[in-house]
Amino acid sequence: MRGHNPVIIENFNGLWKRGGEDSTPPDHFVDCDNIQFIHGGFRSRDGIDTFLGNNTTINNIVRMYTFVQESGQSVLVLDNNNNIYDVQGTTVLGPILHVKDMTDFAFVSMNGRAYLSPSNGITGLVGEFIYVYDGAGAAARRAGGAAPLTAPVVVNSGTAGNVELGIHVFSVVYETNTGFLTSIGPAVMIDAPGGKKVDISSISVSGSASVTKVHIVATRAIDPLFFTGDLTGYQFYFVPGAIVTNGTTTLSVSFFDSELLDSADHLQDLYESIPAVVGLGNYHNRLIGYSTHSDISLCIVSNPGEPEAINQIDGLLVFPLDGKPITNGQEFRDVLYLFKQTKTNAWTDNGDVPSSWPMTLLDQGIGASLHGIATVLDSGGVNVDYLEITDYSGIFLFNGAYVRPELSWKIKDFWLALARNKFNKIEIKNDPISQTLYLVTTDGNMLIGDYSNGMTPKEIRWAPWSFTIPVNSIALTDTNTLLIGSSGIPI
């Protein structure tokens, strides 16, 4: 071009989509596609290859998560036939779960197991429940479990023992193969003479293959003069050592009241089956799940270390009601943050039951979309320093407060053009090794953000990626190998 003065771009800084084209800085492009950044420049993005070779068991992929287990990691994949598979290396296990109308699912890994919840991408599926998967290829089963249905038969033994004089109330509790302790079953009382054992028979047998043990629970001695007859009105304790395998129906127990230390009261009011939610997470070693079909502003919180033990009375958090569902939840610096699409509130564990936790209104203009908090590498966790969050108005860094300007400041127009009714399709992953953010956008394409020059609105470099196939979901595995799940092209 005659008379044109060459512009030397020392550092190319990616896409600029903000305002008119004539406001584009010389070191940015107004449009670019399928490039990736290299030191001092850019080149075509890397190509993709089939992950499963000739194995075409899994098709039409809708969602996937990296499942980290003690023995390795796998990828849980949902297809559009409502099946979830477990991809271990190039071996496909399952389907491990099929739920009619499951068009999305929530996932969290706790205690080496995967907790899965079928959803429609907005709330948990109606009439459905949270499932637990052991990672070995067997079908997932409903988390939790039903309490015993029958009371044991108890009689005073003729054998000397330590059961103290007075009325004792006995019952049983099932333990499942995931360590879940069910609610306490029907109870029965006995008037103990003192100094004897108690013989227990007809211990309830569960027909469930997941029930492995049965625990005997009992009250301390109750003075008959003050016994109310209400068998559920006294505090139960686990009888030390009084555990039988499921199917064993007899046991003799002997204990001093002073040995009854481990209370079983926390088992009352547990969900037998936990209602399905749209999202799962963890906080203080508790499982959290949010937006059931019937309570879209409800977050259920398990007991610490017992992800399936959720109290229906006090294991609940309620996001202020506004007719919109909770979309995300994340622990960050010891605080639990729950998000709706345009709101953010915080709860702090005060050591008491979740329903007593104080709530702090944080931001009433910015929230997070369903899959819109970046997980790091293949860990499923988040950065220590900040969260990367996708909101209607942009991609934000969050360090306890939203950092402005937003990280996506340079591509504001690009972001605002995304379909707002499909924000639950957006996914974001963070690969700090290559220093890249990967996002699935609402149109089945991708957006990458290279932050090797800095994680700031000015220094991050954006580039859209597209493929001849739509991208529905992404996952990082083997530390930072990017997997792409596609629903393909309808024939």
Add this chain to the structure above:
Amino acid sequence: MPAPTNIDAASATNVGTLPATITQDVNFGGTTYDVWYKYTAASNDDVVSFFAYGNIADYLASISIWESDGVTNYLNIYQQINKPIQIPVTPGALYYLQIQSFYGSPVSPAILTLTGKQSPRLAIPIGSLLINDDTDKFFAIVLSATDGSALRFYNLVNGEAGDVLPSGIFALTNDDQGLPHKVFIYSAAMVLIGSALTIGSSAVRPSIRGNGNDKFYVADPVTGVISTVSSANVVGGTTWTLPTIARTIAPNRNDTILYWSRGNVNDPMKRWDLVNNIALSDLVAAPTGYAARFDTLVLANGDILITWVKLTPSAPTPLFRQYNPDGTLVRTFLSTLASDINSGDLRLAINAEDDSSAFWLWDKGGIVSPVSGYNLRSRFIKFKVSDGSILTTFDEFIFQAGLGPYLDTGWPSFGSSKSCPFLVMRVAIAGPSLPKNADSGLYKIVPSSGSGSGKTSDSLYDSGNVAIPEPFGTTYLSGESSENG
């Protein structure tokens, strides 16, 4: 209108692909013709329905089904008038449909409407109702537990006894088929595991009941011997010989007591000590004049459900009762069955979700046809155990030996047979898969290694290598037009 040309097997008109509806005027020149159609079963067929209908006054369409030779009758479907029929078919096999005028020729008008449908292949939720067929070669059906609509058919053995375990593994007998009679174990996915136990052949129905855990108890209808078969189709090493044959049995959940009855009038429900192999005292005497019927159930809480029936010649009277393990009557479930539907052939099934909270009852009987005679109809009732209230109920017409009801309107296409075991599905089965989309699947980015570049094209499952969609960059230079870079 020309004369019909499809007047024998050789000239039969091809029905084509189902679903199909064909209309034909079978009258010409004062003659009402017999007409023929043919159907080649599609690769995804299992059961199909055909309904040949004229009207209910003059042209009563009478349908017969013939095998591929055009002369061998198929499954006794012969001259069935204005009834929908359902038949199992073999993919690729040819079938002939002959439609005649019941009143001969001539009748006028004589407009035939022939409708053909494939059976549904829908997803099966937990709790759906599996009903085996009691006629040899006919398929079992799975009905919706919500409204009784047909969900899918399966080719299982035909018999009168069966039960399901919590794992979804179920057992069926083949006593409605040829000898020898055996117990067949199926996986939750309806796949046959095997048949290790042979039972005696008798007019008495065999009885099977699961223990709610891992095995089935089977009563031999000839010897009175009780055997067990595990969910893996392994016959147990212990057997028990009852004093008489047992028409109904049910073990408790601890495998310590077997409830059983010979099932004659006034026979009690007895108890057998499975641990010490001796008779115990009776659980409960029969209500006067009543006999225990085929299905006795033990709920998870130990209670026993017994179906008693007073077999009077005109109207069998059912009585459903729940007892404590000590024989104390807990509740009598009141039947709300209409008088037209009373039957002695009642069946019970454990509820899938929580087998101490509810159970299913299946009753059936005749209902006057609006056209002529009687039709068979099922009534399904889901009772709440705690108070005897009805949680769900619906009626469905029966297709016995493939023959549906004789109606004037609202003809169903598919249904269950009338006397079979009745199981509640414990495991969901997915519906047919949506087709694979081109190039769908799981991919990985192949990055550069070291100083080398990464993969320079995209490799897709179906399309193979394709170029990365045009990588480009466009910059805006002040005072100039945009330009590709």
